[in-house]
Amino acid sequence: MELKFVLTAFVFISATVTTAEYIRPQPRRTLEFPWDPKPSSHPQQVHISLAGDSHMRVTWITDDESSPSVVEYGTSPGGYNCGAEGESTSYRYLFYRSGKIHHTVIGPLEHDTVYFYRCGRQGPEFEFKTPPAQFPITFAVAGDLGQTGWTKSTLDHIGQCKYDVHLLPGDLSYADYMQHRWDTFGELVQPLASARPWMVTQGNHEKESIPLIMDAFQSYNARWKMPFEESGSNSNLYYSFDVAGAHLIMLGSYADYDEYSDQYRWLKDDLSKVDRKKTPWLLVLLHVPWYNSNEAHQGEGDGMMAIMEPLVYAASVDLVLAGHVHAYERSIRVNNGKPDPCGAVYITIGDGGNKEGLAHKYKNPQPDWSVFREASFGHGELKIVNSTHAFWSWHRNDDDEPVRSDQLWITSLVSSGCVAEKSRELRKILMSP
Structure with missing residues (x-):
């Protein structure tokens, strides 16, 4: 009872924080990579x-x-x-x-x-x-990385974190058609990406299509193959995986997502197989945020949200992580634009260190669903402690690792009774043609 009181008080205190008073440092330059010859057979x-x-x-x-x-x-x-x-x-x-x-x-x-x-x-x-078989498990989260001085700072901070899996919700290298930048990005992240699994989804900077000449996502798909076949998907742009009591779904913001699309049909099939007794935590990652009070990319996720949010809500997804907007924002539990105790917590974390800079302008007044928002580079950490509680923290790049700029205890929707309450609604959606 005492622990429950402490956790409740902590959630209340952290949820009252809005936009912190903080002076942002200047942008940092794109990294230079001197030629480092290696034997042609070396990895x-x-x-x-x-x-x-x-x-x-x-x-x-x-x-x-x-x-x-x-x-x-x-x-x-x-x-x-x-x-x-x-x-x-x-x-x-x-x-x-x-x-x-x-x-x-x-x-x-x-x-x-x-x-x-x-x-x-x-x-x-x-x-x-390798990740653990059961809780606790810790995820490092950073989207929109790029190859700047801020990227290096983000990676340095992540390197100090005792994490098991890295989650990246799109926009990796910012190669933007210059293919050698995919190679330098691969070398930049190798010290971390060779030591812990990196699970990624695509962003707009991975598209790189040239009409009638080059197909979209050719470089991304060739270099960053994810377990789409293992999860029954026909596309590397969306897939799912289980790890230590959590089921994670990586959606494709730039793949077809309407009710007749392969992605939507795959998502329904994937959710029909989720067993919340084995994987009590259900997470979704995608690139374009559905909830966004920043002026940047305003409304770009509305189409996908209109189609998929009812399914995500009925499935009792605990947390949705997105990138694209170069700033940080966290919501309360929300559904259909309104606070809802059975909705997901939405977090935008497209602040890994990209070359385009930060998105400074937010819409005012701040929406009721938005709890904390700040235009700073950084990374997040999600520690799922057990089947009922997880601890989320966000770290600014220029703060020392022990300093958390935002933090929150999250209670799973399984433990709150929402999963059982919405089971009939979910079955109805899954059985619809």
């Missing part, structure tokens, strides 16, 4: 991602087209008692030609275990830690 831009139950996908690039898509791994340095061979691809973009992009799935792996691995039988040894 570059190494990153990992979850690939179904107890498996991990290892992705890397080599300049040598004859390099094998082989990963050797084990639980001791240099002790590679396991191995797997995967697939490879490459692509051309106007006058640019990518290296050989390798994707190899390894496993089954033990939970909460450190593995050492080598890619293509060449080059340095890497190591990663």
Whole structure:
């Protein structure tokens, strides 16, 4: 009873904070990457991602087209008692030609275990830690990263966080048609992305389409393959995965989403399989926010919201994370524009460090559903403690890691009775043609 009182008081106190008085520092320049020659067979831009139950996908690039898509791994340095061979691809973009992009799935792996691995039988040894099998689990969250001084600050802060999985709601490299910027981004994030799984979804800066010449998302899909096939999706732009008692759904803001689209049908099918006894927490990530009181990108998510929010609400999604707007904003539980104790908490966190700068202008008066909003670069951390409680915190880049600029205890909708209350409504939507 005493713990419940403390948590309730904490939620109330944190929810009363609105816009903090804070003087923002100046923008930082785009990072420069001096040429660093490597043997053509050595792995570059190494990153990992979850690939179904107890498996991990290892992705890397080599300049040598004859390099094998082989990963050797084990639980001791240099002790590679396991191995797997995967697939490879490459692509051309106007006058640019990518290296050989390798994707190899390894496993089954033990939970909460450190593995050492080598890619293509060449080059340095890497190591990663698998997520735990059960709570607690911690997610690092940062969208709209780019490659600026602020990006480096964000990554440095995330590196200080004891997290298990990184979530990125779109806009990764800001290559914007300059394909070599995908390569420099891969090198920039490799120290973190090779050590913890990065689960990403696409943003508008990944589109890179040229009418009649280049298809959209060609670079993104080739380089950042996510577990869409493992989750029954036909597109790398939307997928889902389970980890330690949480079911996460990554939606595609730039894929068709109307009621007759593949994405909508897949989402209904995916939600029909969710067992809240096994995964009591249900999270959604997408790029374009549905709730946004910033002047930037105002209303851009309204079409998708009109179609999908009723389904998200009926499914009792606990938390929706978005990017796109280069600022931070957190809502109370909300549905259909109004406070609702059975709605999701919406968080916009497109403030990872992009080159376009911050979105400073907010609409006034502040909407009833908006609790905290601030135009600063930073990252978020979500620690799901158990089946009923999670702790969310947001950290400004220029603050030391112990300083939290916003924080909130979140109670799961399973424990509040909302899931049971809305089960009939959800079944009705799922059974509709």
